[in-house]
Amino acid sequence: MNKGEWERWRVASDPGMHPFHVHGCSFLVDTIEGEAAPAHLRGWKDTVVVDDEGWTEFLVRFDYTATDDHPYMYHCHILEHEDRGMMGQFTVT
């Protein structure tokens, strides 16, 4: 991912509720299953709930470098889900 550039991320859910969290940024929820985000989900977020096999899209930008030695993470905030693999890392250059 390139520092200072906006990206549109789409996060989809399997059954269940998943509070999806990204490190190193705040983001703007744009759409939920193609519909404009409701008022209570607008504004800067670092976590968004995705559930019931739904999906959401948000706009994200990273203003700080994250290296292979110190990458950022994204993950579900439910510990059991993290432990089962709902977690990843990425760099910003």
Ligand SMILES: [Cu+2]
């Ligand atoms: Cu989860």
